[in-house]
Structures are given as C-alpha cells and as structure tokens.
Amino acid sequence: MYLSKNEKDFLIAEITRELGAKRDGAGKNLIARCPYCGKEGKFGVYIGKETERKKLFMANCFSCGNSTSTLDQLLSAIKRPDLFVTNTIDLKASLEENLLFPLDSEDEIDDTLGIVELPDFYKRCFTHEYLKTRGFVYDDYEYFPVGSTGRLNFRFTNYVIFPVIDGGDIVGYVARHTWSKQEIDTHNRKAGQKGEYKIMRFRNSTENDFVKLLYNYDAIIEEETDTVILVEGIFDVVALTRKLELYDNTRIAIIATFGKKISQAQIYKLQTKGVETIVIGYDGDAVNAIKKTASELTPYFEVFIADIPYPNKDWEDLSYEEIYQIFSYGLKTPIEYKISKIQE
Ligand SMILES: [Zn+2]
The missing domain is CATH 3.90.580 (DNA Primase; Chain A)
Incomplete structure (x- = not known):
C-alpha cells in the first residue's frame, strides 16, 4: 500500500x-x-x-x-x-x-521479575584477591557490588557473587568460582575418578530466567542515557566502564546480556528506558551472533557494532589505546559489518 x-x-x-x-x-x-x-x-x-x-x-x-x-x-x-x-x-x-x-x-513478553535472596552469609567486599587479578580497582567495588560468603556457606566457598540489580531490587546473582577453568577441569577430572564432588564454574541464581535480566540495568537513566554498549558478561561491563572511565557518565551505559544474544524481553527493557543507540560490543569471534543481534535490534534502535579486530580478545584483555581505536575508528553499521565479514 x-x-x-x-x-x-x-x-x-x-x-x-x-x-x-x-x-x-x-x-x-x-x-x-x-x-x-x-x-x-x-x-x-x-x-x-x-x-x-x-x-x-x-x-x-x-x-x-x-x-x-x-x-x-x-x-x-x-x-x-x-x-x-x-x-x-x-x-x-x-x-x-x-x-x-x-x-x-x-x-508474549513477560518482564515481571521476582526478588531473589542472595546466598546465606553473603557479605559485600571492597577488596578481593581474585578480583584484583582481574584488574578490579576501588571504584569497581563501589559501582558494581560484589561479595562472597567466606567459608560459612559450603556451597559458595571460593566463589565471588555479583548481585544482578533491577530498579534497586536484587533479581538474580552470578556466582563465579575463583579458580581458572584449567584448575577446575583438573580438579574435576581427579574428583570424577575418586567419586568426589565436582566444582561448577558458575553457580548462578535460578529463580528468574537470565534471558529476562540485564546486568547494570540501573545505570540506564531515562531521558539521560541515550547510548548503550552491549557486552556479554559482567567482567566486560566492569572492564569497559573502568577503561573508558564511564562510572559517572549518564549518557552511556555498559550493559551485559549474559551471552552473545538478546531476547525480546531484554529489547523491551532497553526500549522502555528510551535508549536510542546501541553499540554491540560482543567478542570479536562472535561474528554470526553479532549479525543476528544487530538485525534483531535494528527495528528499535540505531545500531552500531564495535568491531574488535582481535578474535581472541575481550574487553578485559584490551588496552585503553586499543579500545579508543575501536570506538573512534572501528564502529560499523550492521551493513558495513556484514560486508567487512564477507570479505574476510
Ligand atoms: Zn495487550
């Protein structure tokens, strides 16, 4: 017509x-x-x-x-x-x-979320040996609450726990074991042989489906925040906020979708806060996931892709200069991105 x-x-x-x-x-x-x-x-x-x-x-x-x-x-x-x-x-x-x-x-989009209790004996911390190895500085603890249960809660010994907050409420948590993947795999192999318990790398909350959650959602302020940079996980949010010094910047928020994809519920949550522009900052090797996410976001937002030219690096691994280059010269429209990935 x-x-x-x-x-x-x-x-x-x-x-x-x-x-x-x-x-x-x-x-x-x-x-x-x-x-x-x-x-x-x-x-x-x-x-x-x-x-x-x-x-x-x-x-x-x-x-x-x-x-x-x-x-x-x-x-x-x-x-x-x-x-x-x-x-x-x-x-x-x-x-x-x-x-x-x-x-x-x-x-149908159901964006209702129940409030979730953190594990027993959870205590917020402002310094942590493991997080120090991942580059955490004082501001990170201040802006991105994190804690542990110490040895009081057997299930969560050696985990760091990040509450997922939405409208000031705790709607979930991500608990990550502080050992490296390699250490966990080695332990689990031996434990399997001896019939001992195995370690889970993540022990997250299960009440609300993570496809309905966004990490750092409250950093988006209605009528102020116009741009969101989407990343895969919590450590990407913290690393990028730190490296770009965005702690107090209300125009731009770094948000994690818990993986390389976005759901209708997550799109809806971004839309209702009036976000206009989304920059997809998924890992460089996630080419197909990035293309798919871009086409899902395009009907609702102006979409750009922060094309990380190093397939095996994520935001934690990149220096300030590398990140600066990406945002200054490496932002692509979905079409430019698709064309550049065909040529490679
Ligand atoms: Zn209706």
Missing part, C-alpha cells in the same frame, strides 16, 4: 491521539495502552523505516501478545475505521497467519 508522506504523518498523528501514545527513544515506535488488554505502555506500533520484517503500522502488545500486521487491522483494533485508506484493497490482509492462528507464547 502506498502512502504519501502527508497521509503517513496524518495517520501517525491520529493514531497517536487515539491511543494517547508516545514515541520511544529512537522515534521508531509508538508506545501506548493496548486496545486488547488495556495494559498501559505495552502496545507498540511500528512507524520507522520499513524493512524486510518490519512494516509500517505493524503493532504488537508485549503483554497479551495480540498483534496486527496491516494498517487496516490496526485501525479496526483501535475502532477508527473512518481512517481506512480506501483507495487500495490489501488482498493479503485477510490471509495473515496471525488472524487464523492464535499467537504462540513466544510473542
């Missing part, structure tokens, strides 16, 4: 008014009360540039999962058939799959 710019602007204005909607940070979506379930701020209407997957006026509720894929469906849903663009008949409209089949649960 062809719409002139005037028609498009008019429709956006009318839909905005009808739904009492506001634009998200990047201006690519209207965020409104859902016409199906009535939940405030959960209904998104896409008004950005059309892509293969995202069409103008596609709408989706992150709460109840109802969605519309054409303008006419949306106008029916919000009870404004008077706005129908009548000069063209969209033959596809009545055959859209999601009119025929109920949406599967994957389309």
Whole structure:
C-alpha cells in the first residue's frame, strides 16, 4: 500500500491521539495502552523505516501478545475505521497467519521479575584477591557490588557473587568460582575418578530466567542515557566502564546480556528506558551472533557494532589505546559489518 508522506504523518498523528501514545527513544515506535488488554505502555506500533520484517503500522502488545500486521487491522483494533485508506484493497490482509492462528507464547513478553535472596552469609567486599587479578580497582567495588560468603556457606566457598540489580531490587546473582577453568577441569577430572564432588564454574541464581535480566540495568537513566554498549558478561561491563572511565557518565551505559544474544524481553527493557543507540560490543569471534543481534535490534534502535579486530580478545584483555581505536575508528553499521565479514 502506498502512502504519501502527508497521509503517513496524518495517520501517525491520529493514531497517536487515539491511543494517547508516545514515541520511544529512537522515534521508531509508538508506545501506548493496548486496545486488547488495556495494559498501559505495552502496545507498540511500528512507524520507522520499513524493512524486510518490519512494516509500517505493524503493532504488537508485549503483554497479551495480540498483534496486527496491516494498517487496516490496526485501525479496526483501535475502532477508527473512518481512517481506512480506501483507495487500495490489501488482498493479503485477510490471509495473515496471525488472524487464523492464535499467537504462540513466544510473542508474549513477560518482564515481571521476582526478588531473589542472595546466598546465606553473603557479605559485600571492597577488596578481593581474585578480583584484583582481574584488574578490579576501588571504584569497581563501589559501582558494581560484589561479595562472597567466606567459608560459612559450603556451597559458595571460593566463589565471588555479583548481585544482578533491577530498579534497586536484587533479581538474580552470578556466582563465579575463583579458580581458572584449567584448575577446575583438573580438579574435576581427579574428583570424577575418586567419586568426589565436582566444582561448577558458575553457580548462578535460578529463580528468574537470565534471558529476562540485564546486568547494570540501573545505570540506564531515562531521558539521560541515550547510548548503550552491549557486552556479554559482567567482567566486560566492569572492564569497559573502568577503561573508558564511564562510572559517572549518564549518557552511556555498559550493559551485559549474559551471552552473545538478546531476547525480546531484554529489547523491551532497553526500549522502555528510551535508549536510542546501541553499540554491540560482543567478542570479536562472535561474528554470526553479532549479525543476528544487530538485525534483531535494528527495528528499535540505531545500531552500531564495535568491531574488535582481535578474535581472541575481550574487553578485559584490551588496552585503553586499543579500545579508543575501536570506538573512534572501528564502529560499523550492521551493513558495513556484514560486508567487512564477507570479505574476510
Ligand atoms: Zn495487550
């Protein structure tokens, strides 16, 4: 369906008014009360540039999962058939799959999180032998709470524990054993032979699924933070914040997705805080994961990739100069990134 710019602007204005909607940070979506379930701020209407997957006026509720894929469906849903663009008949409209089949649960976004108790005898620390070996300085302990249970809690002896905080609440924790992977593997091999207990490198909380969590989420301040650098793990967040001295910078936040991928719930959490630009800072060897994440983020944000030219190095291993080079000269758009990776 062809719409002139005037028609498009008019429709956006009318839909905005009808739904009492506001634009998200990047201006690519209207965020409104859902016409199906009535939940405030959960209904998104896409008004950005059309892509293969995202069409103008596609709408989706992150709460109840109802969605519309054409303008006419949306106008029916919000009870404004008077706005129908009548000069063209969209033959596809009545055959859209999601009119025929109920949406599967994957389309629903549940971002509710329960509060999680830290392990018994958890005590915050401001210096730690293991963390010192990973470059931690005083500010790191101050900005990124971490602790241990000492020897009082057998399950967590020799672990450092990072609470995952969201809106001031503890919603999870990452507990990492302080031995190297090699030491743990050696121990476990012997322990296996002798029938003794094995050591887990991580012993994380299990109450909230980590696909719904972001590390350092509270560093994103609404109306202030416009750029988020996405990294894989907590140690990347701390290392990059330290090396770029971003502790008190409210414009940029470093956030970890707990792995090389992003979920719809995590995208939603970033979108609702008004983040406009996302720089993907996953490890250099994660080429396919980076491409996939970039295409998932593009409908909602301006996306760049911090292309780490060293496949085996992560942010902890890079010097300030190397990092500076990457952010000054190495930021690529998703298309530039794809092209550069084809050529290699
Ligand atoms: Zn809804």
